[in-house]
Amino acid sequence: MKVLIVGSGGREHAIAWSVAKSSKVDKIYCAPGNAGISEYAECVDIGAMEFDKLVAFAKEKEIDLTVIGMDDPLVAGVVDAFEAEGLRVFGPRANAAIIEGSKAFSKDLMKKYNIPTAAYENFTSPEAALGYLETAKMPIVLKASGLALGKGVLICNTLEEAKEGVKTLMLDKQFGSAGDTIVIEEFMTGREVSVLAFCDGKTVKCMTSAQDHKRAKDGDQGLNTGGMGTFSPSPFYTKEVEEFCEKNIYQPTIDAMAKEGRPFVGVLFTGLMLTEEGPKVLEYNARFGDPEAQVVLPRMKNDIVDVFEACVDGKLDEIDLEFEDNAAVCVVLASDGYPESYEKGFEITGIEDVNAKEGYHVFHAGTKFVDGKLVTNGGRVLGVTATGQDLVEARANAYAATELVDFANKYKRNDIGKAIDEA
Numbered sequence: 001m002k003v004l005i006v007g008s009g010g011r012e013h014a015i016a017w018s019v020a021k022s023s024k025v026d027k028i029y030c031a032p033g034n035a036g037i038s039e040y041a042e043c044v045d046i047g048a049m050e051f052d053k054l055v056a057f058a059k060e061k062e063i064d065l066t067v068i069g070m071d072d073p074l075v076a077g078v079v080d081a082f083e084a085e086g087l088r089v090f091g092p093r094a095n096a097a098i099i100e101g102s103k104a105f106s107k108d109l110m111k112k113y114n115i116p117t118a119a120y121e122n123f124t125s126p127e128a129a130l131g132y133l134e135t136a137k138m139p140i141v142l143k144a145s146g147l148a149l150g151k152g153v154l155i156c157n158t159l160e161e162a163k164e165g166v167k168t169l170m171l172d173k174q175f176g177s178a179g180d181t182i183v184i185e186e187f188m189t190g191r192e193v194s195v196l197a198f199c200d201g202k203t204v205k206c207m208t209s210a211q212d213h214k215r216a217k218d219g220d221q222g223l224n225t226g227g228m229g230t231f232s233p234s235p236f237y238t239k240e241v242e243e244f245c246e247k248n249i250y251q252p253t254i255d256a257m258a259k260e261g262r263p264f265v266g267v268l269f270t271g272l273m274l275t276e277e278g279p280k281v282l283e284y285n286a287r288f289g290d291p292e293a294q295v296v297l298p299r300m301k302n303d304i305v306d307v308f309e310a311c312v313d314g315k316l317d318e319i320d321l322e323f324e325d326n327a328a329v330c331v332v333l334a335s336d337g338y339p340e341s342y343e344k345g346f347e348i349t350g351i352e353d354v355n356a357k358e359g360y361h362v363f364h365a366g367t368k369f370v371d372g373k374l375v376t377n378g379g380r381v382l383g384v385t386a387t388g389q390d391l392v393e394a395r396a397n398a399y400a401a402t403e404l405v406d407f408a409n410k411y412k413r414n415d416i417g418k419a420i421d422e423a
Contacts, residue, residue, distance in 0.1 A: 001025055001026065001027075001064035001065065002026070002028075002061060002063050002065075003025050003027070003029070003064065003067065003305070004028075004030070004031065004058055004061070004063045004065075004067070005028065005037075005066075005069060006031055006054060006066065006067070006069055006070065007030070007068070007069030007070040008034050008048070009070075009365045009380075010293075010332075010363040010365035010380065010383040011069050011287075011288050011289070011291070011294070012030060012034075012069040012070075013036045013037050013365070014293040014294045015069055015288065015304075016037045016040045017363070018300070018304040019040070019067070019304060020041075021303070021304075022303045022304060022305040023303070024306075028041035028042070029041055029057075029061065030043050031043070031046040031054060031057065032047060034367050034377075035364055035367040035374055035377075038369075049073055049076065049078075051073070051076075051078050054078065054081075055087065059085065065088050065312070066082055066087060067089075067090045067091070068089065068091035068266075069287060069288065070287065071100055071285065071286060074091050074094070074097040074100075074101075074266075075097045075101035075147060077093070079091045079097075088312055090265075090308045090312055091267075091286075092265055092266040093262075095261070096264040096266075097286040099253075099257065099264065099268075100147070100284055100286040102181070103143050103283065107183055107185070109253075109256055109257075110253075110281060112256070113252055113253075114252075115249055116279065116280045117185075118141070118186045119185060119186045120183050120185035121184050122182070122183055123181065123183075124180065126170040129166045129182060130166055133163060133166070134159070136162070137186070138158055138187075139155060139157045139187040140156050140162055140184060140185070140187055141155055141185050141187050142183075142184055143182060143184075143283075144175045144179040144182060145178065145179075145181035145182060148175035148178040149175075151175070151224045152169070188275050188280060188282070189273075189275065190273045190274040190276065191234070192211060192271065192272065192273055192274075192282065193210075193211055193236060193237045193241075193271075194212055195237070195270050195272065196267055196268070196269050196288060196296060197270070198266075198267060198307055198316060198319075198321065199265060199266060199268050199311065200313075200314045200317075201258060202254065204254050205307075205321045207323070208232055208233050209233045209242075210230050210232040210289070210295055211232075212229075212291065213230070213413060213415075213416055216228060216338065217413065218413050218414055219415065223340070225379075226339070226379075226380055227332065227380075228332045228412070228416065229291065229331045229332050230292050230294065230329070230416070231328065231330075231391055235391065245270075248279075249270060249279065249281060250268070254268070264286075266286060266311065267288050268285075269285035269289050270283075270284055271283040271284070271285070290365075291332060291363075291383045294361070294383045294385050295329065295330045296328075298359075298385060299326060299387070300321075300324075301322040301323060302322060306319065326387050326394070327391040327393070327394040328386065328387045328388075328394050329385070329388075329394040329395045329398040330383045331384050331398050331413070332365075332381075332382070332383050332412065332413075333402060333405060333407075333412050334410075334412065335379050335410075336411040338380065338411065342409065343409055344366070344376045344378065345375050345376060346376045346407045347373050347374065348367065348374045348375060348376060348407045349407070350404045350406050351405055353405075354405060357386075359386060359397070360397070360401055361384075361385045361386075362383070362385070362401075362405065363382065363383040364382060365378060365380040365381060365383060366379060366380055367381060375407075376409075384398055384402045385398065386401050394417075395417040399414075
């Protein structure tokens, strides 16, 4: 069969790598793809938001299944566009992807269906938001309701910081229209865990757990990024926690979406905070996490195409989802200065030395070929992933592998997975 993957980052590279292992697949295309994805797929110069071109390409090439990796096209209705032309596509429709596209919607959904989350209020008026803050307890969290590349969350320790945050989001429009509505919610403390789940509208099958590191600098300092590294599984996501979440969060969320006339088909990403009162939802995403996919997919035993098709066909209950009894750690190699200003165009060396090792993978995020040379082409450049018998071994392997890869302004956090030591 022929598969088209839509996207261009490390997540899509991990998806392409997984799809390439399927015995069912003999041709993969990726739009627009990147230098690393080109090893498995024919990259096509069509942007992820060019729906008409994507649909026309899928029809021309007689694509059997399209997999949408990115959030923007999902929220904007790319699945609807494909389905309208009778094309098979994996991912939620726009009316279900709103669970990521609007934090205000997802918070209201959780309140209505008693899904545990932080107390909150939604605001469309800066004046009302500022008035609310005058009596609010600090620290407090401000979130742009719309899509903001994973960066539209501000943790404010003082009233002054919170007021400045409202200005940043709603008046200065740092994240554009994503800040037209903001969510102000209580600050929760505890361990963060990410759980991805395949869904077919009624059945939920959870993948192995992971934990992302969002801040740019060691010790969770610096600005929020799209993610600087991950590990899987989380030692804090115990069997007891898992059972609670399956009963009170994952299945109720999918049931709630169905009741609202928004059946969710695709990957539901649930960001959790393990608080003293129990697990609570931080956020939902409507697709694979990035870089969570880079540690979860290498541990998955199943043929991923079988799972995609089961979701599309409403037969996920027939799939027995299985993962290796091991661990994986991904360390992101970024351009120094990310997520603010950084230079690109530097030659990258050493990737083949990592990929030659069993259980090691370098997933490309911001790369391209220039005159036959691989060069940096973004803030997050590569995700260096390694597996191991346990998290300690996987972490040591991943960091050793990062030393084999080089480019002029290489930057990484040195404490990805450090929480493992405290488990």
